[in-house]
Amino acid sequence: MTNNDTEKEQLSQIRDEIDAIDSEIQALISRRAECAQKVADIKTQGGKVEAVFYRPEREAQVLRAVKERNKSLISGDDMARLFREIMSVCLALEQPIKVAYLGPEGSYSHASVLKQFGSSVHPYAVSSIEEVFQSVEKNEANYGLVPVENSSEGIVKQTQNELISTPLKISGEVSLVIHHCLLSQADHIDDIKKVVAHPQALGQCENWLKNNMPTVQIEAVESNALAAQMAQKDASLGAIASEQAAQLYELKTLETHIEDRKDNTTKFWVLGSEETEPSGDDKTAMVIAMPNKAGALLSVLSSFAERDISMTRIISLPSSETKWDYLFFIDVIGHQKDEGLMAAIKEVQQKTSFFKLLGSFPVSPLS
Amino acid sequence: MTNNDTEKEQLSQIRDEIDAIDSEIQALISRRAECAQKVADIKTQGGKVEAVFYRPEREAQVLRAVKERNKSLISGDDMARLFREIMSVCLALEQPIKVAYLGPEGSYSHASVLKQFGSSVHPYAVSSIEEVFQSVEKNEANYGLVPVENSSEGIVKQTQNELISTPLKISGEVSLVIHHCLLSQADHIDDIKKVVAHPQALGQCENWLKNNMPTVQIEAVESNALAAQMAQKDASLGAIASEQAAQLYELKTLETHIEDRKDNTTKFWVLGSEETEPSGDDKTAMVIAMPNKAGALLSVLSSFAERDISMTRIISLPSSETKWDYLFFIDVIGHQKDEGLMAAIKEVQQKTSFFKLLGSFPVSPLS
Numbered sequence: 001m002t003n004n005d006t007e008k009e010q011l012s013q014i015r016d017e018i019d020a021i022d023s024e025i026q027a028l029i030s031r032r033a034e035c036a037q038k039v040a041d042i043k044t045q046g047g048k049v050e051a052v053f054y055r056p057e058r059e060a061q062v063l064r065a066v067k068e069r070n071k072s073l074i075s076g077d078d079m080a081r082l083f084r085e086i087m088s089v090c091l092a093l094e095q096p097i098k099v100a101y102l103g104p105e106g107s108y109s110h111a112s113v114l115k116q117f118g119s120s121v122h123p124y125a126v127s128s129i130e131e132v133f134q135s136v137e138k139n140e141a142n143y144g145l146v147p148v149e150n151s152s153e154g155i156v157k158q159t160q161n162e163l164i165s166t167p168l169k170i171s172g173e174v175s176l177v178i179h180h181c182l183l184s185q186a187d188h189i190d191d192i193k194k195v196v197a198h199p200q201a202l203g204q205c206e207n208w209l210k211n212n213m214p215t216v217q218i219e220a221v222e223s224n225a226l227a228a229q230m231a232q233k234d235a236s237l238g239a240i241a242s243e244q245a246a247q248l249y250e251l252k253t254l255e256t257h258i259e260d261r262k263d264n265t266t267k268f269w270v271l272g273s274e275e276t277e278p279s280g281d282d283k284t285a286m287v288i289a290m291p292n293k294a295g296a297l298l299s300v301l302s303s304f305a306e307r308d309i310s311m312t313r314i315i316s317l318p319s320s321e322t323k324w325d326y327l328f329f330i331d332v333i334g335h336q337k338d339e340g341l342m343a344a345i346k347e348v349q350q351k352t353s354f355f356k357l358l359g360s361f362p363v364s365p366l367s
Numbered sequence: 368m369t370n371n372d373t374e375k376e377q378l379s380q381i382r383d384e385i386d387a388i389d390s391e392i393q394a395l396i397s398r399r400a401e402c403a404q405k406v407a408d409i410k411t412q413g414g415k416v417e418a419v420f421y422r423p424e425r426e427a428q429v430l431r432a433v434k435e436r437n438k439s440l441i442s443g444d445d446m447a448r449l450f451r452e453i454m455s456v457c458l459a460l461e462q463p464i465k466v467a468y469l470g471p472e473g474s475y476s477h478a479s480v481l482k483q484f485g486s487s488v489h490p491y492a493v494s495s496i497e498e499v500f501q502s503v504e505k506n507e508a509n510y511g512l513v514p515v516e517n518s519s520e521g522i523v524k525q526t527q528n529e530l531i532s533t534p535l536k537i538s539g540e541v542s543l544v545i546h547h548c549l550l551s552q553a554d555h556i557d558d559i560k561k562v563v564a565h566p567q568a569l570g571q572c573e574n575w576l577k578n579n580m581p582t583v584q585i586e587a588v589e590s591n592a593l594a595a596q597m598a599q600k601d602a603s604l605g606a607i608a609s610e611q612a613a614q615l616y617e618l619k620t621l622e623t624h625i626e627d628r629k630d631n632t633t634k635f636w637v638l639g640s641e642e643t644e645p646s647g648d649d650k651t652a653m654v655i656a657m658p659n660k661a662g663a664l665l666s667v668l669s670s671f672a673e674r675d676i677s678m679t680r681i682i683s684l685p686s687s688e689t690k691w692d693y694l695f696f697i698d699v700i701g702h703q704k705d706e707g708l709m710a711a712i713k714e715v716q717q718k719t720s721f722f723k724l725l726g727s728f729p730v731s732p733l734s
Contacts, residue, residue, distance in 0.1 A: 010409050014402050015425070021399045022429065022450065023436065028392045029449065030439035035385045037440055042377050058382070062389065069390065072397035073404055078456050078487070082396065083389065085452055089445050110614075120445070125610060127619050243492060247477075252494050 036090040053095040057279035060362030088118020100141035129158040170359030172270035183251035185235035196227040197240035279362035282335040289354035335360040403457040420462040424646035427729030455485020467508035496525040511638040537726030539637035550618035552602035563594040564607035645702040646729035656721035702727040
């Protein structure tokens with residue numbers, strides 16, 4: 001046999017092995033789907049129609065288990081993504097999940113819906129954050145997904161405002177890494193005389209610009225979208241924006257991933273009508289206001305600290321009503337059903353003039 | 368035990384079963400990844416660097432086998448999609464695949480890249496069809512994906528023109544179903560006085576419009592994108608366009624899937640530098656020109672018909688060069704290595720003044 005023949009034979013053997021593995025995987029996925037069907041049957045037995053099929057805490061537990069036991073050549077994140085898809089297909093057999101999201105800015109929100117629910121979800125685009133809340137409140141959608149915070153633009157105020165009054169509960173969190181690209185009409189970096197972008201984006205790409213375009217002029221503009229629009233009209237300009245903006249504004253993507261730090265993320269929350277049960281690794285979000293008195297915030301924070309409850313975020317927002325000067329959005333580690341957190345919450349309620357629990361939800365297993 | 372307790376216990380048992388199944392699936396996916404790694408090792412043994420890892424014919428065979436043996440609650444298409452993802456992750460371990468596609472029109476081309484190569488592909492947006500060809504020809508991308516034909520707008524001439532001279536081969540086909548939506552600034556269908564869209568789109572939604580908006584005025588405009596722009600400026604207008612256009616133009620999606628026929632598709636071809644081997648169910652595409660003589664085309668077609676070779680498409684395109692009046696793009700069933708087709712091709716070459724084989728490639732197993 002020639003070398004070529006040996007290679008062919010080796011490949012053919014491995015392919016047979018792969019085919020056998022695929023058969024087994026397929027049989028197991030089928031069995032998993034049957035189990036999902038049984039779950040649906042049990043939940044609807046006796047004619048119950050209000051059964052809840054999507055359990056965020058259960059999904060988080062499954063994905064965490066996948067990552068924990070992973071010893072594959074495939075990364076834990078990729079493996080979790082595959083199981084995210086398998087679960088999504090199985091869940092769709094029980095009940096198709098419709099998730100409302102903010103349409104205009106488009107693909108980041110859309111991508112986050114797919115990341116959280118898998119490809120078998122029904123994404124439902126609406127045109128404002130208010131409408132995302134409304135469509136879940138009116139049962140037009142099972143869940144809603146809203147942007148909460150964004151490394152480049154900070155807090156999304158509309159979301160925070162809606163959270164103050166909504167009857168909905170936060171049932172999950174999703175983070176999406178946002179990559180910056182250098183976009184232009186020009187064919188080459190060398191043809192670019194000036195780079196335009198939002199100041200935050202310029203800051204995030206500072207080192208890259210210094211190293212790769214040391215002599216270029218730099219100008220801050222209102223938004224990256226505006227920068228892309230400017231670059232569309234002037235081939236001597238380069239804009240820093242998303243890959244999606246390249247498509248929207250018909251620009252060439254000269255470089256991708258030019259951000260200095262790779263943790264440029266946007267954070268989203270999933271909103272639903274139901275409380276989420278503990279998953280073993282959860283966060284709890286709340287919004288509070290305090291009587292206008294020195295040390296009030298400190299006293300609240302100590303209720304958590306004394307019980308070793310970590311705070312992951314505290315955001316102050318000037319209140320639009322006159323009743324309070326400031327509202328504080330606080331996220332802590334733990335579930336509201338945990339004993340310690342339950343006690344802390346009780347105490348904080350006494351210390352505040354306004355207190356609203358926004359929900360307990362699993363820490364996202366998907367990075 | 369109460370009913371509720373029984374239900375809880377039943378659910379807990381099934382969840383344990385699902386967890387056990389997941390463990391097995393994960394172990395098998397890991398084994399599959401190891402096999403993929405072995406394939407890569409064999410292909411690169413002896414220091415070969417030009418090894419080809421992506422085999423379109425092999426991928427098509429695997430997906431067809433998945434669909435054929437599928438007896439699951441999960442549909443064959445969904446099951447194939449899951450395996451598409453598993454293969455994509457495994458392939459990325461051997462070699463990350465970079466696929467150039469036409470950026471501006473955005474998400475349909477992008478969605479097709481993901482549909483064909485799975486989520487672990489590196490999509491690479493460029494700004495013209497010409498550039499898609501160039502980036503593969505220059506080895507900046509492993510493959511390119513170009514639109515070929517579109518139910519609403521017909522043949523994509525730029526693609527056909529590039530195909531005449533490119534050294535690249537067609538290595539695959541992808542079809543994407545395009546859904547029409549009714550978009551507007553208005554909140555309700557009843558508030559819409561006039562519906563605007565491209566004539567093709569109006570035709571495709573004719574019955575829906577008659578049944579659901581019998582008294583509405585209808586106006587044809589140049590493109591669906593223009594219709595969406597008009598609707599953005601006038602809340603009494605409804606536009607027929609894609610869900611993506613709703614995001615782009617900040618319109619509300621009042622209805623989805625309003626097309627009368629559900630086969631409104633856009634067809635794409637994948638271009639690569641290599642010939643694709645037979646997969647068992649293939650198509651072959653070619654472009655020909657004939658001496659200006661009566662019966663020339665008929666004679667060519669009979670070379671195929673006599674051998675029972677089915678033609679799936681024939682498109683005539685006025686030539687941009689003066690040498691020929693018309694070029695014909697012909698797709699037939701079969702692989703160029705099939706005996707019958709090989710003989711037919713030999714014969715056709717004698718009868719034509721210009722003949723170019725564009726490639727043989729698997730009939731797409733993904734609907």
